[in-house]
Structures are given as structure tokens and as C-alpha cells.
Amino acid sequence: xxxxxxxxxxxxxxxxxxxxxxxxxxxxxxxxxxxxxxxxxxxxxxxxxxxxxxxxxxxxxxxxxxxxxxxxxxxxxxxxxxxxxxxxxxxxxxxxxxxxxxxxxxxxxxxxxxxxxxxxxxxxxxxxxxxxxxxxxxxxxxxxxxxxxxxxxxxxxxxxxxxxxxxxxxxxxxxxxxxxxxxxxxxxxxxxxxxxxxxxxxxxxxxxxxxxxxxxxxxxxxxxxxxxxxxxxxxxxxxxxxxxxxxxxxxxxxxxxxxxxxxxxxxxxxxxxxxxxxxxxxxxxxxxxxxxxxxxxxxxxxxxxxxxxxxxxxxxxxxxxxxxx
Amino acid sequence: xxxxxxxxxxxxxxxxxxxxxxxxxxxxxxxxxxxxxxxxxxxxxxxxxxxxxxxxxxxxxxxxxxxxxxxxxxxxxxxxxxxxxxxxxxxxxxxxxxxxxxxxxxxxxxxxxxxxxxxxxxxxxxxxxxxxxxxxxxxxxxxxxxxxxxxxxxxxxxxxxxxxxxxxxxxxxxxxxxxxxxxxxxxxxxxxxxxxxxxxxxxxxxxxxxxxxxxxxxxxxxxxxxxxxxxxxxxxxxxxxxxxxxxxxxxxxxxxxxxxxxxxxxxxxxxxxxxxxxxxxxxxxxxxxxxxxxxxxxxxxxxxxxxxxxxxxxxxxxxxxxxxxxxxxxxxxxxxxxxxxxxxxxxxxxxxxxxx
Numbered sequence: 001x002x003x004x005x006x007x008x009x010x011x012x013x014x015x016x017x018x019x020x021x022x023x024x025x026x027x028x029x030x031x032x033x034x035x036x037x038x039x040x041x042x043x044x045x046x047x048x049x050x051x052x053x054x055x056x057x058x059x060x061x062x063x064x065x066x067x068x069x070x071x072x073x074x075x076x077x078x079x080x081x082x083x084x085x086x087x088x089x090x091x092x093x094x095x096x097x098x099x100x101x102x103x104x105x106x107x108x109x110x111x112x113x114x115x116x117x118x119x120x121x122x123x124x125x126x127x128x129x130x131x132x133x134x135x136x137x138x139x140x141x142x143x144x145x146x147x148x149x150x151x152x153x154x155x156x157x158x159x160x161x162x163x164x165x166x167x168x169x170x171x172x173x174x175x176x177x178x179x180x181x182x183x184x185x186x187x188x189x190x191x192x193x194x195x196x197x198x199x200x201x202x203x204x205x206x207x208x209x210x211x212x213x214x215x216x217x218x219x220x221x222x223x224x225x226x227x228x229x230x231x232x233x234x235x236x237x238x239x240x241x242x243x244x245x246x247x248x249x250x251x252x253x254x255x256x257x258x259x260x261x262x263x264x265x266x267x268x269x270x271x272x273x274x275x276x277x278x279x280x281x282x283x284x285x286x287x288x289x290x291x292x293x294x295x296x297x298x299x300x301x302x303x304x305x306x307x308x309x310x311x312x313x314x315x316x317x318x319x320x321x322x323x324x325x
Numbered sequence: 326x327x328x329x330x331x332x333x334x335x336x337x338x339x340x341x342x343x344x345x346x347x348x349x350x351x352x353x354x355x356x357x358x359x360x361x362x363x364x365x366x367x368x369x370x371x372x373x374x375x376x377x378x379x380x381x382x383x384x385x386x387x388x389x390x391x392x393x394x395x396x397x398x399x400x401x402x403x404x405x406x407x408x409x410x411x412x413x414x415x416x417x418x419x420x421x422x423x424x425x426x427x428x429x430x431x432x433x434x435x436x437x438x439x440x441x442x443x444x445x446x447x448x449x450x451x452x453x454x455x456x457x458x459x460x461x462x463x464x465x466x467x468x469x470x471x472x473x474x475x476x477x478x479x480x481x482x483x484x485x486x487x488x489x490x491x492x493x494x495x496x497x498x499x500x501x502x503x504x505x506x507x508x509x510x511x512x513x514x515x516x517x518x519x520x521x522x523x524x525x526x527x528x529x530x531x532x533x534x535x536x537x538x539x540x541x542x543x544x545x546x547x548x549x550x551x552x553x554x555x556x557x558x559x560x561x562x563x564x565x566x567x568x569x570x571x572x573x574x575x576x577x578x579x580x581x582x583x584x585x586x587x588x589x590x591x592x593x594x595x596x597x598x599x600x601x602x603x604x605x606x607x608x609x610x611x612x613x614x615x616x617x618x619x620x621x622x623x624x625x626x627x628x629x630x631x632x633x634x635x636x637x638x639x640x641x642x643x644x645x646x647x648x649x650x651x652x653x654x655x656x657x658x659x660x661x662x663x664x665x666x667x668x669x670x671x672x673x674x675x676x677x678x679x680x681x
Contacts, residue, residue, distance in 0.1 A: 024472060050472055056502050061461055061495035068465020074472065095455050102657045103453065107445040140658050164660040193663055241663035
């Protein structure tokens with residue numbers, strides 16, 4: 001069935017609620033309203049207010065109480081309305097959810113999924129477009145997933161719910177309804193921690209996730225047409241754990257690497273991938289690794305955001321750079 | 326100068342007065358149970374003194390004194406049933422003991438290791454140090470019990486300082502909105518390290534703050550074991566009966582330092598400490614028990630010796646346990662270690678071997 005990412009996520013959540021009575025959904029406006037992006041549309045009507053419920057407007061409490069529910073034995077899937085508001089529950093997510101297993105030597109666990117929309121390009125108010133995956137990537141015990149298409153989104157979300165540990169599931173706002181894709185109506189999973197080559201190539205590797213996968217693919221197409229450059233695009237899908245094998249294998253083949261992400265550059269996932277390449281396959285490199293990322297400024301206001309975000313033109317220019325003889 | 330822990334004139338619920346006289350209706354406790362509570366209070370004090378002594382000898386890590394708060398900590402845990410949950414701060418070690426966490430497990434934790442035998446069936450979350458945070462965990466546990474339809478209650482405990490945190494307020498709000506079967510307890514011991522109660526909040530009492538969240542509150546004499554027990558018992562059973570959450574403030578005092586790293590002579594008047602020593606919760610209960618012919622001097626002495634022996638055995642057992650393996654902090658990071666962590670673990674072990 002052709003689904004948007006919103007529909008695919010809704011389908012995954014409906015199947016989880018059907019399959020496992022321990023699964024509960026909570027968050028702001030997720031009930032009658034179906035979530036501000038409609039990811040939970042009709043789920044409260046179908047599964048009742050006990051399983052799908054609105055909470056008061058308090059992010060720390062959404063995660064804090066979800067931790068209690070997860071420890072109790074439920075499988076909470078919490079929605080934080082926008083990833084920019086995750087700072088409000090930083091302590092509960094980082095210091096608590098991700099440490100319950102560690103603190104109790106496995107006596108208690110925290111199988112919790114936190115879903116949050118992120119990403120720019122849709123003219124939102126302040127703090128509605130920020131990409132926070134880098135911030136959370138220094139949280140041992142927390143997995144971080146960022147799907148790039150409806151099919152992956154559904155399979156990865158099902159894996160996240162089944163995971164015995166907390167998962168931060170970041171959904172790109174621009175991808176929510178930008179295209180449809182053939183997506184099974186039935187249950188399936190896609191393993192966390194596995195990258196997917198979306199386009200094979202031999203000259204340069206681009207590592208991306210979320211909305212940047214399409215940006216990379218568009219640049220790759222132009223590079224092929226304009227320069228005959230063969231670009232490999234790897235969709236990381238999960239940035240913690242990072243699929244280091246896939247990264248190294250690709251760089252060993254192409255000898256050139258570009259990392260694309262929306263988040264600021266400093267201390268970001270691009271820096272981490274650069275370090276991984278250095279450690280694992282430095283001598284395969286023909287050219288220095290390049291990053292095409294958001295700038296180290298606050299995420300700008302809507303009128304300026306197009307300048308901030310990585311674009312196919314910026315990526316293409318970087319491909320040109322690394323392909324110079 | 327003494328601090329103001331609660332608005333003057335506000336009466337706290339009391340069953341035993343400072344002299345151990347019965348001034349209210351006694352909770353329904355057998356003589357045996359009362360002696361057990363007395364013993365737990367003695368155990369709590371001796372445990373606190375022991376860990377602090379071990380810390381001075383370099384045999385334990387930082388520890389926060391429990392002295393003065395034994396009635397509150399024991400009294401709040403005693404009414405709980407095995408299926409009930411308890412989420413506390415580090416000041417309620419006695420509550421954990423009452424709820425079934427073994428002494429040796431706790432001693433091992435204070436040696437600076439993670440015990441591998443934390444009893445999940447005790448339904449006590451391991452204490453954590455981010456102030457106020459556990460109150461939301463308690464509310465979530467209660468919400469889950471309600472969703473599951475289980476007759477289970479969750480109790481969250483924090484100190485007076487924690488009431489200033491957002492999580493405390495969010496916990497009360499969620500508890501009220503979801504009518505969660507929870508009891509949220511504030512041990513008002515007067516001091517948040519060096520900051521006195523009146524600089525923490527302008528509220529008349531912490532119990533009165535429940536009103537703003539639609540949660541009934543009760544101010545209780547925290548040095549009166551009967552009052553604490555009775556108040557928590559009523560709240561727990563109200564919660565179990567589907568009648569929603571309760572906020573309880575136990576008015577008590579931290580006789581000791583905040584932790585072994587703290588020097589309270591820098592910020593508080595010794596006269597204040599002495600005034601509270603006169604309200605000692607153990608002495609008060611002992612006077613009552615003695616007057617009722619449930620306990621005599623010799624028995625009390627025997628109990629003191631017994632708990633001392635019990636603690637010494639626990640210390641022996643904990644010190645005989647092997648230290649955690651050098652690479653054990655990898656064990657519980659997540660259910661299954663991704664390749665990166667497996668590599669890091671192997672890397673660490675190379676150095677451990679090299680050192681040997």
C-alpha cells in the first residue's frame with residue numbers, strides 16, 4: 001500500500017497496540033487530535049483512552065512517568081511534540097531512562113520509545129526545527145533512530161518498540177508527507193543499528209540520514225549526469241549504535257567520504273563518523289573527509305532557513321571538491 | 326537562631342507527643358509489629374553510624390546521614406505491601422531496608438559498587454541523586470498499575486529541597502490529573518544541604534501545596550512513628566481503593582551532616598540541633614513502649630546489640646564479596662552490546678592484563 005511516513009508510523013503504532021496489550025501511547029494532543037502531525041490519528045478511538053492518552057503539558061513528566069510505566073512492565077511510546085522541547089526532559093531521558101538498567105545491574109529495565117518530530121525546511125516557529133541527535137548521541141544506553149522513508153519508518157519503529165532498552169525515535173517533519181512509498185500493511189521489523197546503501201557507487205561515499213538522504217541522492221544524480229561521478233549513498237538509519245562496518249566498507253571501496261546532516265557541525269555525528277573512518281580505514285582515503293551540515297549557529301528563523309540547511313547544490317559542490325584530481 | 330520549617334501555628338498530625346504520650350488514636354499494630362518497627366529504627370540509626378564510620382576509614386564512599394529521620398523513613402515504608410512500589414532519594418535507606426533490600430546489598434553499594442543482587446521483587450527503585458526526579462517515576466509506576474488494573478500503590482519520597490524542582494510539581498500535577506494510586510511524601514528535615522526550609526519555599530507548609538494540584542495533603546509529625554505510619558497507611562489504602570493520590574509532609578530534622586562530605590557547623594546553629602535531639606524519634610517511641618510494658622531497658626539494650634551484630638555481619642559479607650570486575654560497567658549499559666562497545670571492552674581488558 002502506498003503510504004506517507006505519517007501513515008506508515010500510524011500503521012506501526014496501530015499494529016503494536018493490537019499485538020501487545022502492554023503498549024501504551026502518551027503525549028500532548030495525541031488523543032482526540034491525533035497528534036499535531038496526525039501520527040496517532042484514530043488510535044485513541046480504536047484502542048481507548050487507557051491505551052492512548054493525552055497528558056498535561058509537561059515534557060519532563062511525560063518521560064518521567066513513562067519510565068515508571070516501563071519499569072512496571074508496560075511498553076510506553078511517548079510523543080514529545082517537537083524535538084526542540086526534548087531539552088525539557090533531558091534529565092529524565094539521559095540521566096534516568098538510559099541508566100535504569102545500569103543503575104540496577106539489570107534488576108530493572110526501561111523499554112521506552114520516545115518519538116519526536118525534528119528537522120527544518122517547513123517554516124516552523126523557533127525550536128520546532130532543531131536537530132538534536134548529536135546532543136543525545138553522548139548518552140550511553142540510549143539508541144537513536146532517524147528514518148528517511150515510510151517503509152523504514154514503520155519497520156524501525158516496530159523494532160524500537162520491541163527493543164528492551166530506551167530508544168529515541170526522531171521523525172523528520174519534512175518527510176512526514178513529502179512522498180508515498182509502497183509499505184506493507186502487515187507487521188515487519190527492520191533491525192536497529194544497520195545502515196542501508198540506497199545507491200551503490202564507486203567514486204565517493206555519502207553518509208546521511210533522515211531528510212538528508214534525499215538531498216544526497218539528488219546531488220548524486222546531478223554528479224552522475226554532470227561529471228560522470230559514481231556516488232554511493234548510505235542511509236545510516238540509526239546513529240546510535242552506528243553501523244561502523246558499513247561506513248568502513250564503503251570508504252574502503254570509494255576512498256572519498258562526505259557526511260551530510262542538518263544538525264550543527266561542532267561535535268556532531270559528522271565528526272564522529274570522520275573519527276570512525278580515521279580509525280578504521282584512514283589509508284583508504286584519497287581525499288580529506290568533508291562535512292556538509294547545518295552551521296554552528298542557532299537554527300534560523302523561517303525566512304532564512306533555506307540558507308542554513310544542506311542542499312543538493314552544497315553537496316554537489318562538495319562532491320566536485322573531493323573529485324578534483 | 327532557629328529556622329522556620331513550617332508556618333508557626335500549623336499543627337502537624339500527632340499520635341505520640343514528644344514525651345511518648347498517646348495523644349491520638351493508635352494505629353492497629355500488634356505488640357510484635359511495634360517492636361519490629363522499633364528495631365528497624367534502631368537498625369537505621371546503627372546502619373547510618375556504621376557506614377559513616379566505614380567512610381572515615383576509607384571503606385565506604387559518600388553517605389548521607391539518616392539520624393533523626395528514623396520514624397519518618399521506617400513509618401512510611403511499613404504500611405506498604407510486597408506488591409507496592411517505592412521510589413526514594415538517598416535519605417530513605419531505612420525505607421528500603423523495611424521494604425526488603427538486604428543490608429549487605431546496601432553496604433556493597435556504599436563500598437562504591439553496583440550490587441548484582443538488587444532485589445527486583447522488593448519493588449524498590451535503586452536510589453538516585455538527581456533531586457526530585459524519582460517522584461515522576463513513582464507517579465508513572467502508579468499510572469501503570471491503574472492501567473493494568475492491579476491493586477498496587479506506588480510511593481515516591483523526596484526532601485524539602487526537591488519541592489523546588491520542576492519534577493516535583495509535575496509529579497503532583499500528573500498524579501492529580503490521572504488520579505494515580507500514589508503517595509508522594511516530602512521528608513521536611515529543615516535543610517537542603519545548607520539552605521534552610523524558609524529559603525526553599527514561601528508556602529505555609531509543603532503539605533498545603535497539594536491543594537493547588539487537587540491532591541489532598543497532610544502535615545505529619547515526622548518524629549512520631551505512629552503518626553507517619555497511620556497517615557501513610559490511610560493514604561496507601563485510599564490509593565488502592567481508587568481514591569487517588571495523597572501528598573504527605575513529614576516534619577522531621579536532619580541531625581547529622583548532609584553527607585560525609587558536608588560540615589554543617591558552617592551554616593547552622595548547634596542549639597537548633599540540640600533542640601531537635603530532644604525530640605528524638607527513637608527515644609520517644611521507646612518511652613511509649615516502656616510505659617506500655619512492651620519493652621524494658623534490658624530488652625532495648627539487647628535490640629541495640631542485635632542490630633549492631635546484624636550490621637557487622639552484613640559489612641563482613643559485603644566486604645567479602647569480590648570487587649566488581651574492571652570491565653563490568655559494560656555489562657548493563659544495554660541488553661546486548663553493539664560491536665563498538667564490545668571493542669571498547671576488549672580494549673580496556675588489554676590494559677587490565679598489562680597492569681597485572
